[in-house]
Amino acid sequence: MTIGFERITIIGVGLLGASLGLALKKRGSKAAITGVGRRQESLDTALRLGAVDTASLDPLEASLEADLVVIATPVQQVIPLLELLAPRLSPQCLILDVASVKKDICAHARRLFPLPRRFVGCHPMAGSEKSGPEHGNADLYEGTVCLLECSDDLAEETLAEARSFWEFVGTRVIEMDPAQHDDFLARTSHLPHVAAAAVAQIVHDSGASRSMIGQGFLDVTRIAASRAEIWRDISLSNREALLGAIRELRNSLDAFESALEKSDAREVEAFFVKAAEARHKVISS
Amino acid sequence: MTIGFERITIIGVGLLGASLGLALKKRGSKAAITGVGRRQESLDTALRLGAVDTASLDPLEASLEADLVVIATPVQQVIPLLELLAPRLSPQCLILDVASVKKDICAHARRLFPLPRRFVGCHPMAGSEKSGPEHGNADLYEGTVCLLECSDDLAEETLAEARSFWEFVGTRVIEMDPAQHDDFLARTSHLPHVAAAAVAQIVHDSGASRSMIGQGFLDVTRIAASRAEIWRDISLSNREALLGAIRELRNSLDAFESALEKSDAREVEAFFVKAAEARHKVISS
Numbered sequence: 101m102t103i104g105f106e107r108i109t110i111i112g113v114g115l116l117g118a119s120l121g122l123a124l125k126k127r128g129s130k131a132a133i134t135g136v137g138r139r140q141e142s143l144d145t146a147l148r149l150g151a152v153d154t155a156s157l158d159p160l161e162a163s164l165e166a167d168l169v170v171i172a173t174p175v176q177q178v179i180p181l182l183e184l185l186a187p188r189l190s191p192q193c194l195i196l197d198v199a200s201v202k203k204d205i206c207a208h209a210r211r212l213f214p215l216p217r218r219f220v221g222c223h224p225m226a227g228s229e230k231s232g233p234e235h236g237n238a239d240l241y242e243g244t245v246c247l248l249e250c251s252d253d254l255a256e257e258t259l260a261e262a263r264s265f266w267e268f269v270g271t272r273v274i275e276m277d278p279a280q281h282d283d284f285l286a287r288t289s290h291l292p293h294v295a296a297a298a299v300a301q302i303v304h305d306s307g308a309s310r311s312m313i314g315q316g317f318l319d320v321t322r323i324a325a326s327r328a329e330i331w332r333d334i335s336l337s338n339r340e341a342l343l344g345a346i347r348e349l350r351n352s353l354d355a356f357e358s359a360l361e362k363s364d365a366r367e368v369e370a371f372f373v374k375a376a377e378a379r380h381k382v383i384s385s
Numbered sequence: 386m387t388i389g390f391e392r393i394t395i396i397g398v399g400l401l402g403a404s405l406g407l408a409l410k411k412r413g414s415k416a417a418i419t420g421v422g423r424r425q426e427s428l429d430t431a432l433r434l435g436a437v438d439t440a441s442l443d444p445l446e447a448s449l450e451a452d453l454v455v456i457a458t459p460v461q462q463v464i465p466l467l468e469l470l471a472p473r474l475s476p477q478c479l480i481l482d483v484a485s486v487k488k489d490i491c492a493h494a495r496r497l498f499p500l501p502r503r504f505v506g507c508h509p510m511a512g513s514e515k516s517g518p519e520h521g522n523a524d525l526y527e528g529t530v531c532l533l534e535c536s537d538d539l540a541e542e543t544l545a546e547a548r549s550f551w552e553f554v555g556t557r558v559i560e561m562d563p564a565q566h567d568d569f570l571a572r573t574s575h576l577p578h579v580a581a582a583a584v585a586q587i588v589h590d591s592g593a594s595r596s597m598i599g600q601g602f603l604d605v606t607r608i609a610a611s612r613a614e615i616w617r618d619i620s621l622s623n624r625e626a627l628l629g630a631i632r633e634l635r636n637s638l639d640a641f642e643s644a645l646e647k648s649d650a651r652e653v654e655a656f657f658v659k660a661a662e663a664r665h666k667v668i669s670s
Binding site (some may be wrong): 274294296297311324352375 | 386408418462510513514529532538557559568569570572573574576577578579580581582583585586587589590591592593594595596597598599601602603604605606607608609610611612613616617620621624627628629630633634635637638640641645646648650653654656657658659660661662663664665666667668669670
């Protein structure tokens with residue numbers, strides 16, 4: 101398997117960006133990879149790990165000669181970067197991102213780029229609570245799913261290029277409407293983060309110590325250890341859908357609370373039965 | 386290390402009871418272990434795995450000759466069993482339980498048993514989302530913590546016996562007031578279960594499929610796969626403290642929601658910062 105790109109620029113050399121460079125090289129890409137960062141220290145780490153071949157602090161200059169630009173920055177920086185790059189890059193250059201919120205970015209790109217649009221919104225569902233190029237891992241994308249924007253203004257050929265790029269690093273690609281993507285992610289990812297964060301604070305405030313907590317707490321709150329700025333940006337970028345998901349959580353808690361207040365054993369049990377079935381159905385779907 | 390008991394009866398041969406029998410044998414206890422169950426099938430499994438030496442369907446008869454009785458049933462059965470056993474067992478016999486809710490059980494035992502009381506409320510914090518003797522594991526208790534009731538009507542000697550029993554199977558023992566125990570557990574364990582169950586249902590109802598969910602969802606909701614009857618009983622047994630914990634969760638969600646509605650980046654970030662710090666502090670405490 102090969103990819104046709106010869107000069108790839110990865111803007112953002114954090115966990116996702118550095119892992120992408122490492123994955124491309126491990127799978128035999130001969131492309132020259134330029135990494136762009138805001139801090140020389142991260143760039144030095146990415147260079148040292150062999151995730152990128154050259155490094156730059158200037159996203160525009162580093163992208164002018166590229167045939168593929170991947171924006172792997174935190175979500176809030178994607179739209180400003182698109183505005184910077186759109187008027188200047190060659191019409192042949194394909195632009196992808198990796199942000200975990202898609203509706204606003206894709207809508208913006210739709211207005212920004214001339215047709216045939218050469219930006220495709222992507223969300224490779226890879227990551228961990230760790231961050232930074234020092235945690236870069238050539239197999240981070242292996243076996244994961246990459247959600248790809250479907251839109252009527254994207255050429256088949258452009259979508260096919262984006263698809264084969266992600267498949268090259270080991271992901272399985274699924275196309276999805278950006279708004280639907282955000283609604284799903286608000287529930288599958290962003291709401292669990294908020295709930296985990298709330299539980300972590302409540303446990304701390306109760307005065308409970310390490311010796312009193314079990315695997316349940318550790319599992320439920322693991323993602324609460326993620327970087328706060330990342331989750332601030334994701335929350336703000338997916339504000340509307342996340343507010344909807346929080347309302348659903350409140351409704352669910354209200355129903356459980358009301359059953360528990362009445363000591364209604366049947367209803368309390370039904371709540372847990374439905375949850376176990378729901379998890380099983382989601383996982384085996 | 387040895388334990389002085391010669392005839393141990395374990396009432397309830399589920400995951401905890403069967404693992405206890407296996408742990409005692411693996412660590413060299415020569416005690417004759419009788420397992421008590423409600424279904425012959427579970428008893429047969431426990432016998433086949435070598436978790437118990439003999440089996441019985443009658444908790445009273447099986448306990449009359451014992452010098453240690455461990456009640457390893459679901460929480461709702463503990464008080465009825467104490468009422469059955471208290472008037473009939475020898476004053477030398479030590480009685481322990483393993484229920485994860487303690488206030489009502491310990492208060493009941495205080496009224497039920499003559500002094501010096503020979504029942505000690507225990508909560509070994511071991512387990513998994515799996516259940517049944519077929520998942521019994523001789524190392525289930527190894528490295529875990531066992532919370533032990535502290536009470537002014539317990540003789541030092543009785544507490545010391547309970548403590549050395551749990552240490553024998555590999556736990557670290559911490560004494561705690563039963564009401565405080567229940568308040569802590571409502572937050573460290575029961576609330577995370579309720580939140581995980583709610584999130585699992587919301588994700589299912591959103592129509593999201595396996596390919597759209599990441600490790601975050603899997604981790605946060607793992608405990609939602611636990612047995613519904615167990616969590617029904619725990620919730621009802623720790624009703625008051627759990628209702629308090631749910632109120633705290635609602636307050637926390639309200640605060641986050643209000644910050645998000647205002648798109649208040651500083652407050653949204655502070656929520657996640659506090660959560661990450663809180664988790665870190667709890668884990669390193």
